[in-house]
Amino acid sequence: LYLVGPKLSDDVAENQELNYLFKTMSTCGRLLNDIHGFKRESDEGKLNAVSLHMLHANGVVTYEDAIDMMK
Secondary structure, three states: OOOOOOOOOHHHHOOHHHHHHHHHHHHHHHHHHHHHOHHHHHHOOOOOHHHHHHHHOOOOOOHHHHHHHHO
């Protein structure tokens, strides 16, 4: 577990609640990055969570719908 700031003891770093929080925050960060980078990544032909969500919905989900579902 990597965090910036004070060094954490092994007991704290291995805490299940802290690990869950870290994973949840990391997921939120990745989703926010995908939302904000959607246009640029689409122009480059890259897939991200937004475009994959839209593709798997067979055109039923719009860009705005996909973002609303991710929030």
